[in-house]
Structure formats: C-alpha cells, structure tokens
Amino acid sequence: MKLLIKLLAVFSVVYAVSALMSRARVKPPFAFLSTALISLLGTVGDRVLMPKMNRTTAAATDSLLIAASLLGANKLSGGGSRVPWPYIGAVSTILGGFEALYHEWIYNRGRYQDAAKQDEEGRIIH
Amino acid sequence: MTSPRVTCYVNTCTHFVAGNLCGARNIDIMHEEETRMAQIDDHTMCKTYHEASGVTSYLGSMDNVNWSGTAAEMVLPGHHLDPSVSCTVASCKYWAEGRLCVAPSIEVTGALANECQDTNCRTFESRGEVTFG
Numbered sequence: 001m002k003l004l005i006k007l008l009a010v011f012s013v014v015y016a017v018s019a020l021m022s023r024a025r026v027k028p029p030f031a032f033l034s035t036a037l038i039s040l041l042g043t044v045g046d047r048v049l050m051p052k053m054n055r056t057t058a059a060a061t062d063s064l065l066i067a068a069s070l071l072g073a074n075k076l077s078g079g080g081s082r083v084p085w086p087y088i089g090a091v092s093t094i095l096g097g098f099e100a101l102y103h104e105w106i107y108n109r110g111r112y113q114d115a116a117k118q119d120e121e122g123r124i125i126h
Numbered sequence: 127m128t129s130p131r132v133t134c135y136v137n138t139c140t141h142f143v144a145g146n147l148c149g150a151r152n153i154d155i156m157h158e159e160e161t162r163m164a165q166i167d168d169h170t171m172c173k174t175y176h177e178a179s180g181v182t183s184y185l186g187s188m189d190n191v192n193w194s195g196t197a198a199e200m201v202l203p204g205h206h207l208d209p210s211v212s213c214t215v216a217s218c219k220y221w222a223e224g225r226l227c228v229a230p231s232i233e234v235t236g237a238l239a240n241e242c243q244d245t246n247c248r249t250f251e252s253r254g255e256v257t258f259g
C-alpha cells in the first residue's frame with residue numbers, strides 16, 4: 001500500500017511538472033522508467049539507510065538519488081523526452097519534499113527513542 | 127530445524143531494515159560476558175550487530191547480507207525477512223544442542239545501540255538450573 005502510494009506520487013510528479021513547464025516534454029517510456037528507478041532506489045534507501053540518517057540528510061540524499069534516476073532514465077529511454085535541468089531540479093525538489101513527509105509515515109523515530117529510554121530504565125531496575 | 131522469526135529494534139545496526147527486520151544472513155546471539163552464563167536477558171547480546179557509521183560500515187558487513195530476502199522484501203514488503211540464528215546462550219530455555227534456538231520467534235532489543243553489548247535477546251528465559259561460572 002505504502003509502496004503503491006509512492007509509485008503514484010512519483011509518476012504524477014514526473015508528468016505534472018512536465019505539463020507545467022513548457023521547456024519539458026515527457027514520453028511514457030521515460031515516465032515509467034524514471035518511476036521504476038526512483039521508487040526502487042528510494043525504497044531500498046528508505047528501508048535500509050534512512051533509519052540510520054537524520055531527517056535532513058535522508059531527504060537531501062533522496063533528492064540527489066531522484067536527480068540521478070531522472071538522468072539515468074532519460075538515457076535508458078532513448079532520449080525521446082525533453083528533460084532540461086530546471087525540470088530535473090523541480091522534480092527532485094518536489095519529490096524530495098514528498099520523501100521527507102513519507103519518511104515520517106513509514107519510520108517513527110520517536111518510538112525508537114522511547115524504546116531506548118525504556119531499555120535504559122529496565123537496566124537500572126535490574 | 128527452522129530458525130525463529132526475528133524482530134529487531136536495533137535501529138543503528140547496518141543490518142536493520144525499517145519494519146523491525148534484520149537483513150543479515152545469520153546472527154550470533156551470545157552471552158555478553160564470555161565468562162558468565164546469562165541469567166537475565168540483559169546478559170545476552172547480538173554479536174552480529176555492526177554499527178552503521180558511514181559507507182565503510184556497510185561495506186564491512188556486506189559478507190553477511192541476505193541478498194535475496196532483502197530484495198524480495200523491497201518489492202513485496204511484508205514477507206518477513208529472517209536470518210538464521212546461531213546461539214550460544216545455553217542457559218536459555220529455548221537453547222538446543224548445536225547452537226540452536228527453538229523459540230518460534232525472538233526479539234532483539236537495543237534501540238540507539240552503539241555496540242553489540244547494548245543489544246539483548248529479549249526472548250531469553252532462564253533455564254533456572256545454571257549457576258554463574
């Protein structure tokens with residue numbers, strides 16, 4: 001479910017920004033490839049790396065990964081789409097912001113802080 | 127013999143996967159002190175804990191990664207990722223000959239741990255008859 005929401009968000013942003021930006025034009029192969037790359041890399045990052053990073057570093061790393069994925073998808077999809085730098089910048093920033101919120105949804109940092117406190121108290125009681 | 131399900135709360139370990147899972151291929155549960163048999167769960171630890179502190183820490187723990195399980199968990203979340211468990215805590219009632227753990231599931235605790243001694247097998251239950259060595 002959470003993964004599906006991520007896929008839909010990425011796909012819509014990839015299309016919506018190109019619709020709003022006259023210099024950009026996105027074709028289906030690029031949209032599908034970039035959605036797949038961003039979501040796959042993002043999911044691995046979210047599950048394996050993000051819990052060990054602070055909030056800002058995690059969102060910034062995601063933005064960089066998104067920009068790299070867009071460039072990669074543009075190459076792999078044969079270059080039929082027009083993805084200028086402002087487009088890459090806008091999509092990476094918007095999706096970076098989305099990721100910052102998404103991280104809070106999938107990983108509750110406070111719970112681990114509380115658990116650590118409880119462990120510590122448990123140790124004192126023992 | 128199947129290994130127990132592993133739920134882990136040690137969010138600072140390179141093997142930790144959000145969702146309280148462990149992405150290691152195998153974990154070693156041991157007595158915290160070599161010369162003292164564990165009597166309570168705080169006396170146990172996950173020796174496989176590897177502190178996540180930059181890229182090198184991930185490279186250092188790559189030889190013990192459950193690659194296929196982790197990949198499956200990424201695309202089909204929820205299938206549960208369980209490492210094999212090798213345990214030397216013979217004072218635990220779930221322990222069996224051959225470094226086995228016969229508990230159906232175990233919980234490894236130690237959120238915000240900095241070293242393996244900060245982690246514990248919360249499922250430990252004393253056999254009762256073992257005395258300090």
Ligand code: SF4
Nearest residue numbers: 134136139142148172
């Ligand atoms: S502390 Fe042990 S059980 Fe937890 S993620 Fe690390 S290796 Fe796995």
Ligand code: SF4
Nearest residue numbers: 213218220221227247
């Ligand atoms: S429950 Fe007992 S036997 Fe199983 S891993 Fe924990 S300490 Fe070892």
